Amino acid sequence: MRFFLILLIMLTLNMTGLALAGDTPARAKGMEENATVVIAGDRIVGAPLVATFEMGDYKVPEGMYASINIDVEKKPEGKKPEIQTGYPQSRLLFSAPGTYELRFRLNQISKSSCGGVDSLLLLEKTEVLEILPAGGGQ
Template sequence: MKHSSLRRSGRCSFKTVVVLSILFLCLDPAKIFSGQIAVTDSAPALDAFPIANRSYKAHVGSHHLTGRVEEKIILFFTLDPPQVPQGFFLSVNLKQIKAPEKKMKKNPEILTGFPDTRLTFHDPGIYTYAVIVSMIAKSSCGGVNADTVFNGDIHIDVSE
């Protein structure tokens, strides 16, 4: 049966079906079958989230790197404390803020990751990147809890 026929029959709208489906995905199955209506018990306190109290910090191995054209340059990170909390992951973002003036043959290849990010340059020169490392947790119902654990610049000198 199409959703348009549901609306015409007066049973329920397509929007209602979608909203109810999302709610049922987020509800505890035991509560659904016991007839309870509450979506959750009580929300955990804000300080129950490891990143809420900003106790985690990431550090970069070096803010000044050197390398050669067509060779991988590895940017290393550490986390303090070193263990990523259960249910969290780290995301690394790089934004180029300075590059050589001349036209590049090809954009640098960047494979972001934690604890290492790999960069391959095809042109010599001095590059500067803004680096942001975030600690992220995603709930099963689409919410996101995130905090920046590193924010800084790195400079890379690439020679022939």
């Protein structure tokens, strides 16, 4: 009977520990519900566009940082756009007119002192941009 009671206590403690470890606020939320990316500027060749990552009330916790990835999924023939990633704003510059499909990803990164890295996806969004030739003509 004593063995059964000890086993029951150990199982209860183990299950409680698992629930607590997996239920941190960021992990429970997954991608941030109010997160979005807003692209501002003239959508013409040579004009800079600014992509601003808006997170509503959410703030990246102290000791962690934001990592931005912007992937060019589709583009017209020619050179890829110049992309300078940053948080909360990234800069985009297009040198050729056409339709571009960009995938924006915002991750929250944390590092332990032991060298481990943890990444939490806060936002992933694909945007299609129509870039016009300089001078606005087609």
